[in-house]
Amino acid sequence: MEKKTKFSVSEEKRRILLVEDDVINQEMLKESIGNVYELIIAETGEEALEIVRERFRTLSIILLDLNLPGVKGIEVLRRIKGDPAYAGLPVIVMTSDGEAEVECLTLGAVDFIPKPYPPSKVILARILRTVELYEDRDTIRWTERDHLTGLYNNDFFYHYADQLDLYHKDVPADAIVVDINHFHTVNDRYGKAYGDKVLKRIAENALRVINEIGGIACRCGPDTFLFYCPHRADHEDMLNKLSAKLEDDNPGENHVRLRMGVYSEVDKSLYVDRRFDRAKLAADSVKGNLANPIGFYDHSMHDAEVLEEQLIDDFPTAIKEKQFVVFYQPKFDVRGDEPVLISAEALVRWNHPELGMVSPGVFIPLFEKNGLIQTLDNYVWSETAAQIRDWKARFHVSVPVSVNVSRIDLFDPYLIDKLLDITEKNSLKTEELLLEITESAYTENAGVIVENVKQLRKLGFRIEMDDFGSGYSSLSMLSVLPIDALKLDMQFVRSAFRERKETRLLEAMIGLSHSFDVPTIAEGVETAEQVSALKAMGCDIIQGYYFSRPVPASEFERFVTEKQDNPVCA
Amino acid sequence: MLTIEKLKEYGADVEKGLSRCANNEALYLRLVRLCVGELSSCALGDALKAGDLEKAFDIAHKLKGGVSNLALTPLSAPILELTERLRAKTPENYEPLYNEIVKETAVLSALL
Numbered sequence: 001m002e003k004k005t006k007f008s009v010s011e012e013k014r015r016i017l018l019v020e021d022d023v024i025n026q027e028m029l030k031e032s033i034g035n036v037y038e039l040i041i042a043e044t045g046e047e048a049l050e051i052v053r054e055r056f057r058t059l060s061i062i063l064l065d066l067n068l069p070g071v072k073g074i075e076v077l078r079r080i081k082g083d084p085a086y087a088g089l090p091v092i093v094m095t096s097d098g099e100a101e102v103e104c105l106t107l108g109a110v111d112f113i114p115k116p117y118p119p120s121k122v123i124l125a126r127i128l129r130t131v132e133l134y135e136d137r138d139t140i141r142w143t144e145r146d147h148l149t150g151l152y153n154n155d156f157f158y159h160y161a162d163q164l165d166l167y168h169k170d171v172p173a174d175a176i177v178v179d180i181n182h183f184h185t186v187n188d189r190y191g192k193a194y195g196d197k198v199l200k201r202i203a204e205n206a207l208r209v210i211n212e213i214g215g216i217a218c219r220c221g222p223d224t225f226l227f228y229c230p231h232r233a234d235h236e237d238m239l240n241k242l243s244a245k246l247e248d249d250n251p252g253e254n255h256v257r258l259r260m261g262v263y264s265e266v267d268k269s270l271y272v273d274r275r276f277d278r279a280k281l282a283a284d285s286v287k288g289n290l291a292n293p294i295g296f297y298d299h300s301m302h303d304a305e306v307l308e309e310q311l312i313d314d315f316p317t318a319i320k321e322k323q324f325v326v327f328y329q330p331k332f333d334v335r336g337d338e339p340v341l342i343s344a345e346a347l348v349r350w351n352h353p354e355l356g357m358v359s360p361g362v363f364i365p366l367f368e369k370n371g372l373i374q375t376l377d378n379y380v381w382s383e384t385a386a387q388i389r390d391w392k393a394r395f396h397v398s399v400p401v402s403v404n405v406s407r408i409d410l411f412d413p414y415l416i417d418k419l420l421d422i423t424e425k426n427s428l429k430t431e432e433l434l435l436e437i438t439e440s441a442y443t444e445n446a447g448v449i450v451e452n453v454k455q456l457r458k459l460g461f462r463i464e465m466d467d468f469g470s471g472y473s474s475l476s477m478l479s480v481l482p483i484d485a486l487k488l489d490m491q492f493v494r495s496a497f498r499e500r501k502e503t504r505l506l507e508a509m510i511g512l513s514h515s516f517d518v519p520t521i522a523e524g525v526e527t528a529e530q531v532s533a534l535k536a537m538g539c540d541i542i543q544g545y546y547f548s549r550p551v552p553a554s555e556f557e558r559f560v561t562e563k564q565d566n567p568v569c570a
Numbered sequence: 571m572l573t574i575e576k577l578k579e580y581g582a583d584v585e586k587g588l589s590r591c592a593n594n595e596a597l598y599l600r601l602v603r604l605c606v607g608e609l610s611s612c613a614l615g616d617a618l619k620a621g622d623l624e625k626a627f628d629i630a631h632k633l634k635g636g637v638s639n640l641a642l643t644p645l646s647a648p649i650l651e652l653t654e655r656l657r658a659k660t661p662e663n664y665e666p667l668y669n670e671i672v673k674e675t676a677v678l679s680a681l682l
Contacts, residue, residue, distance in 0.1 A: 024601050024636040031592045067631055096638070116638035119589035 013038040014060035014131055019048040019076065020094070021068055025117075029063065032120035033127055045071025049079060052086055060131045062091045063113070066100055074103065081108035090134045092127065110134075146219040148196055149203030154226065157218030161228040161272045164216065172231035173215075175263040175275040177283040178202075178242060181290075183223035186256055198246050198256050199223070205242045213238070226276055231265050235294050259286050263297040281305060308366050311350075311358070315372055318350060319379055325349050326383045327550035328401065330559050331521060331543040334535050341563045342541060343400040343434060346384040347550045348376065373406045380404070381422050385433055387553050389426040395557075395564045402434035402464055410437070410449045416456060430460035436487065438466045454482045464521065468492075469509065485541070486513045490524030497530055507537045514538055572599050576681045583641035590639055598640070603682060605636040609645070609675040618664050626664075627656035645674045 021043040042048035045068045066073035080086045093104045096115035144156040187195040206217040215229025239260045246256045261283025266275045278297040286295035327347045332339035350358040367373040384401050462484040469492035496506040513520045525544030591598045617626035630653040637645045648670045
């Protein structure tokens with residue numbers, strides 16, 4: 001026979017507190033239910049209350065006789081139901097007094113066992129049913145609520161929102177998402193206990209708001225709250241109420257700021273979770289915007305959302321059908337008298353069968369968000385390598401081309417294998433495929449990334465640090481980072497020339513880069529004046545519309561043939 | 571010796587009484603003996619004599635519970651009546667009713 005473990009809730013006998021002073025009645029009940037339940041007997045009201053105080057967590061039910069010596073049964077019932085800690089305990093009253101029933105029910109008794117008793121099996125069935133109902137109720141209560149804040153969990157919240165729609169289908173409603181800005185830093189700086197306190201206070205405020213305006217609220221994720229409430233115009237007032245007194249322990253300081261996303265007057269034909277996706281988009285649109293912490297979902301967001309979904313859906317086919325086209329923008333060495341083609345940058349375009357040419361500004365951030373960028377990067381590397389090989393075969397000239405390596409690629413354990421595989425398949429030297437790594441990638445998990453980049457350089461790959469000057473650039477990084485060229489951010493270069501004073505910073509950057517023997521590449525250069533100014537500053541390589549916009553491979557071939565015609569300059 | 575048959579002859583609704591004891595005859599008989607013991611105690615008579623109606627009610631009420639649950643029918647009616655009269659707490663002559671209980675208890679006691 002299978003041995004049952006004793007350490008099991010389901011195998012444990014449920015405990016019943018029997019409050020009864022008569023031995024005959026005690027014995028009868030023991031015989032009726034003692035095989036199924038463990039009985040704890042109290043013969044007086046005082047004794048019963050003491051047992052409840054000490055053992056309420058392990059009691060499943062209380063059987064209460066009304067006529068007790070000392071504190072009477074009705075008073076015992078009143079005290080149990082009057083204390084929130086014990087009020088949830090089901091109490092079955094045993095009485096021969098029919099008139100006491102109404103009072104007991106009003107006080108919160110769940111059922112009656114009349115005296116004289118019904119047959120044992122009837123008593124057992126009633127108790128079993130009550131215990132079962134209360135355990136189910138408790139299970140629901142535990143699962144429907146977030147334990148920390150007492151607000152609904154999102155599954156139950158969505159369910160109750162559906163219910164609200166059923167009963168109030170003609171009432172316009174708002175789906176609202178409230179997020180805490182940089183909550184993890186609150187936890188990091190002040191500790192989890194403090195963070196929990198803030199969450200509880202938001203929940204208390206949420207309940208007050210809901211009481212006032214109607215609707216329901218839930219905690220969804222560590223620092224996100226959802227509200228589904230009747231439509232209102234004044235969301236600012238709601239946000240103020242939710243933000244009230246979150247930190248009265250630290251007057252004068254303001255660590256915690258909330259932001260709100262509102263999908264106003266929701267389309268009730270949408271699934272509830274989709275409505276909150278929209279509110280979440282609205283909340284994200286004001287991320288970091290302290291001056292205006294409320295975002296509203298509008299049609300442009302909807303259109304962008306639909307477009308994003310379409311692009312994600314179409315991505316696999318696009319890769320399969322080679323809808324992604326690689327364009328090439330030349331980079332010219334300007335150190336000599338005449339600019340000389342030194343390399344190119346591969347830039348991807350999506351020639352979508354329905355949408356036409358889709359801007360990388362639309363799909364790259366999207367694919368960076370959902371990880372598809374890795375597949376796209378791999379695709380671009382392969383296409384580019386094949387193109388370099390093709391030019392080499394047809395024109396006998398090697399034009400190195402730089403490709404983007406996204407941050408996520410740098411965590412791919414097979415990155416090096418993939419790149420070697422691509423260069424080998426296309427009979428390229430590793431230095432012919434240049435790798436552009438964005439500056440911001442170095443600032444996150446720098447250790448891992450620096451190690452990977454060092455490995456790549458050992459194998460002969462050349463690394464260009466992209467977008468330098470766009471983020472939290474640190475010139476000191478140049479002394480430790482393994483890079484072969486520094487690409488100055490396009491916007492940084494453009495704004496430097498718009499506001500004259502900033503060219504000094506540009507010049508300083510180029511100078512410093514030189515002092516570390518790292519050549520500089522300026523992107524986004526548009527005019528002859530900019531070219532000569534950059535040359536004068538000591539910039540080595542220039543890329544931009546001044547020389548050429550990014551062009552398809554076929555158009556780029558004119559640069560390759562020029563290089564072929566001037567092999568001396570190569 | 572007390573038996574189920576003797577109790578049936580006495581007029582107890584044995585089936586009902588047993589159904590409340592999960593049909594455990596031994597337990598039922600033990601509880602009847604226990605109940606007779608309580609009925610034979612002088613406590614109720616003493617309280618009535620002393621005019622302590624509250625105490626008398628508590629005792630009567632408790633006896634009523636045992637007698638009813640054990641379905642000792644001949645005793646049920648007088649005990650129920652006494653309990654209800656005592657509940658009202660009006661001073662009256664409870665002796666005839668009490669004597670009836672004593673008499674019925676003696677009959678039951680003879681079966682032990």
